[in-house]
Structures are given as C-alpha cells and as structure tokens.
Amino acid sequence: MKKIFKCIDAGGEYCPCFLAETDNCITCSMLQGKGFCDCNWCGSCIYQNYVWNGNKKKTPRESVLADIVEKKLIHNGCYQLKIKVSKTLARYLKHPGAYVFIRNIDCEHYFDLPMSVLDVDDTSGYIYIAYQIVGSKTKQLYLADNKLLLRGPYLNGLLGLKNIKVLRNNNCFIVCRGIAQAPSVLLIKYLLKKENNVTVLIDSGNVKEPFIKELIGDYNLNIIEENIMSITGKQLFSHVLTQNKIDFLFLGGSDYMQKTLIDIVDELKVNPLLSATNNHEICCGEGICGACSKRLEDGSIVKTCKTQISVRENIKRRVNLE
Numbered sequence: 001m002k003k004i005f006k007c008i009d010a011g012g013e014y015c016p017c018f019l020a021e022t023d024n025c026i027t028c029s030m031l032q033g034k035g036f037c038d039c040n041w042c043g044s045c046i047y048q049n050y051v052w053n054g055n056k057k058k059t060p061r062e063s064v065l066a067d068i069v070e071k072k073l074i075h076n077g078c079y080q081l082k083i084k085v086s087k088t089l090a091r092y093l094k095h096p097g098a099y100v101f102i103r104n105i106d107c108e109h110y111f112d113l114p115m116s117v118l119d120v121d122d123t124s125g126y127i128y129i130a131y132q133i134v135g136s137k138t139k140q141l142y143l144a145d146n147k148l149l150l151r152g153p154y155l156n157g158l159l160g161l162k163n164i165k166v167l168r169n170n171n172c173f174i175v176c177r178g179i180a181q182a183p184s185v186l187l188i189k190y191l192l193k194k195e196n197n198v199t200v201l202i203d204s205g206n207v208k209e210p211f212i213k214e215l216i217g218d219y220n221l222n223i224i225e226e227n228i229m230s231i232t233g234k235q236l237f238s239h240v241l242t243q244n245k246i247d248f249l250f251l252g253g254s255d256y257m258q259k260t261l262i263d264i265v266d267e268l269k270v271n272p273l274l275s276a277t278n279n280h281e282i283c284c285g286e287g288i289c290g291a292c293s294k295r296l297e298d299g300s301i302v303k304t305c306k307t308q309i310s311v312r313e314n315i316k317r318r319v320n321l322e
Contacts, residue, residue, distance in 0.1 A: 004040050005300075006308045008097075008156040011043035016050040017057050019287050019303075026287065026307055060286065063112075065105070066150040069126065075209035077133040078179065079142065080118065082126055085150065090122040092153035096164055096187040097278075100152035101285060102129065103137070104144040112149075113137040114282045116157050116183035119215055130182040132207060154285050156304070157183050160275030160311045163248065168194045171244050173272070175237065175261065176252035177228055178205025180277050181212045184252045187275075188216050196248075197221075199240060203228040203253070229257065234264060241270050251276040251311075259315050274311040280304040 007026035009015045016031065025031035028046040029038040039046070050056075070082040083102075085093075093100065098120075101112040118128040133142055141148070158164070164187065172191050176184040181202060191198050198221040202210040210225055217223070224240075226233045240246065241264075249265065249272040251258045258276050265272070283291035287303035294304050294314070302309060 004038070005302055006162075007306050008161075008308060009306060010041060010046060011049075014058055014061060016046055016053070017060065017286060020046070020050050021057050024287070026303060061151050061153070063101070063103075063109075063149040063151040066102075066148055068144060068146050068148060074130065074207065074211045076207055078207045078209070078211070079131060079133070080211070081129045081131070083129060083148070083150065085125055085127055087122055087125040089153060090120050090125050090127055093117045093127055094120045094122055094186065095155060096190050097155050097158035097161055097183070098152075098186065099154045099157040099183075100127070100129075100150055101154070102141065102148050102150050104140045105147055105149055106143075107140050111137050111140055112151065112283075113141060114154070114157075114285065116277075117186060118182045118212075119185050130179065130211065132179045151285075154305070156306055156308065157278055158187065158250075158275055159278050159309060159314055160273070161308055163273035163275050164190065167191060167196055167248055167273070170196050170247035172196045172198045172248040172250070173240055173244070173246045174198060174200045174250045174252070175203070175228055176200070176212070176250075177203040177257055178207045178253065180205075180252035180254075181207070181210070183277055184250070185212050185215050187250060188219070188221070191248075192219055192221065199224065199244065199246075201226060201228060201233075201237070201240070203233065205253070228253075229260065234260075237261060238264055238268060241265065241268055241272070246270065246272045248273045248275070250274075253277065255279055255315060258311075262312065262315060276311045276315070278304060 010027045019025050020031045023033035030047040067084040098117045103111040115129045118130045201224045280292045282305045283289045285305050287306050292304040
C-alpha cells in the first residue's frame with residue numbers, strides 16, 4: 001500500500017487546493033485519480049469539500065500590499081523587518097513553522113521569497129522577518145522602500161510538527177545557527193506556553209549576532225551561546241542531551257549541521273522527539289512548480305512545501321544525495 005502523507009493544509013481554509021484539480025492531492029486518494037477512498041484522513045473529507053465547492057479548488061492565497069514599518073540592520077548584511085498585516089493574518093502566523101512569501105513591489109512574481117516568521121504581535125497586527133542578503137531575491141527585497149507584496153499564511157517551515165504538538169512539561173533542547181535563529185522564536189514561545197523546560201543553544205554562524213536574544217531573553221529559559229560545529233560545541237551538545245534527559249530536540253540550521261548532530265544523538269543512544277527546519281528549495285508554496293519535490297526511500301515523490309515527512313529520512317536522503 002502506498003504511504004499516506006499528511007498535507008499541512010489538509011482540511012483547512014485553503015483545502016482543496018490547485019493539486020486537487022490536477023489529481024495530485026497529497027492526502028486524498030480520490031483526488032489522486034483513484035476510484036476508491038484510501039486516505040486514512042480523520043478530518044473533514046477533502047473530496048467531499050471539493051465536490052461541495054463545485055469540483056474546484058478553494059480561493060487560493062493572494063499577494064497583498066503590506067507596509068514596512070521598520071527596517072533595521074542586525075549585522076553582516078542581515079536585516080529585520082517589521083511589517084504591518086491584518087490581525088487575522090497575524091494570528092495565523094503565530095504558529096511554529098509559519099512563513100510567508102514577500103517581494104519588492106517593483107519586481108515580478110518570480111521574485112517571491114519564502115521567509116520564516118521571526119515573531120508576531122497579533123494584538124496590533126505586526127509580523128517580524130529576519131533575512132540575510134545572499135542572492136537576487138534578497139538584494140531586491142533590501143531595495144524595497146516602505147511597501148512590499150506579501151502572500152500567506154504558509155505553515156510547513158518546520159518538519160516534525162506532530163512532535164511539537166504533544167509536548168507539555170517536557171525537557172526541550174533548541175539548537176539554532178545563523179539565520180535559522182529566525183524560525184526558532186515562535187517555537188520557543190509555543191513550548192514555554194505549554195509549560196516545557198527549554199534550553200536554547202544559539203550559534204551566531206555567519207550572521208555574527210545572536211539576534212533572537214532580545215526576543216526571548218526575558219523568558220524563563222536557559223540560553224547558551226556556542227559554535228555548535230566546534231569540538232567544544234559538540235561536547236556541550238552531548239552534555240546537555242545526556243545530563244538533562246532531553247525529551248525533544250529541535251535543529252535549526254543547514255542539512256549538514258542537522259546530520260552531524262543527529263549522528264551524535266545516535267552515538268549517545270538517546271531518542272528524543274525531533275523537529276528541524278525545512279531547508280528544501282521552496283518556490284511557489286503550492287506544490288505546483290516542483291522545486292521542493294523530494295524522492296523518498298520507498299520511491300514516493302513528495303511536495304515538501306506542504307508535506308510533513310520524517311526529520312531523519314529527510315536529512316538522510318538530502319545529505320546522501322548531495
């Protein structure tokens with residue numbers, strides 16, 4: 001039997017989506033062109049919603065004009081944006097793994113840039129984004145004056161979300177490096193709200209600045225600053241895992257960093273629940289363009305912009321293929 005995958009949008013406001021109209025739905029077997037139901041989906045029936053909607057997709061996410069309230073330099077070509085959005089959108093974006101597409105209003109749609117949400121003020125309708133100038137898209141974003149185009153919400157910026165949802169009164173270890181500090185903040189705040197004990201190891205990486213400290217410094221947690229890829233950093237990582245009986249481990253950083261740390265976890269013979277940043281190349285966010293497609297060990301091809309897959313399998317395949 002073909003493996004059933006969990007789509008992050010399944011049963012939500014934007015389901016069914018474009019994929020349903022082309023028989024490429026991630027979850028629903030009926031909307032994959034099969035003549036029978038084999039989805040094992042416990043939520044609202046995706047196929048029935050498709051029929052009720054006139055055999056077509058729901059209204060997709062659209063780009064809206066948003067104000068840049070503030071742009072400040074973090075360090076080394078890394079900037080933080082404060083963006084005004086609706087309070088409704090802000091509430092959607094308050095969850096771990098939330099991201100949006102943004103672009104300079106003077107650029108065409110193929111300059112859309114997926115950006116993790118750093119922090120949210122849903123009371124006033126503000127979101128915060130941190131980005132580093134690297135290529136054409138980020139260079140054009142830097143040139144944006146006081147407005148940009150924003151499309152969202154998207155929610156698959158982290159893998160292992162099901163492991164995050166079950167945590168309460170657990171020991172959690174967050175490791176984040178460089179610009180991957182950005183998607184860690186909403187996760188940390190979520191874990192603290194669920195009364196978890198949180199230790200955060202911040203590696204500034206090539207950003208050269210632990211910029212999330214001002215956002216989480218007032219919370220009741222343990223913050224460590226260290227180069228996680230150094231010998232000292234790896235020893236510290238091992239010490240925290242073994243001495244604190246860690247129940248949950250989050251890895252925010254490159255595939256190589258994630259693979260290195262998972263190998264250490266295996267050597268120590270500990271088995272925490274895992275979550276990690278989704279580092280796949282995301283271009284459209286709707287599973288259409290194919291940029292984020294990934295072939296798993298069983299031969300299945302998944303759309304990683306929308307599909308939750310195993311952190312271990314993801315890292316193993318990506319690092320080995322590279």
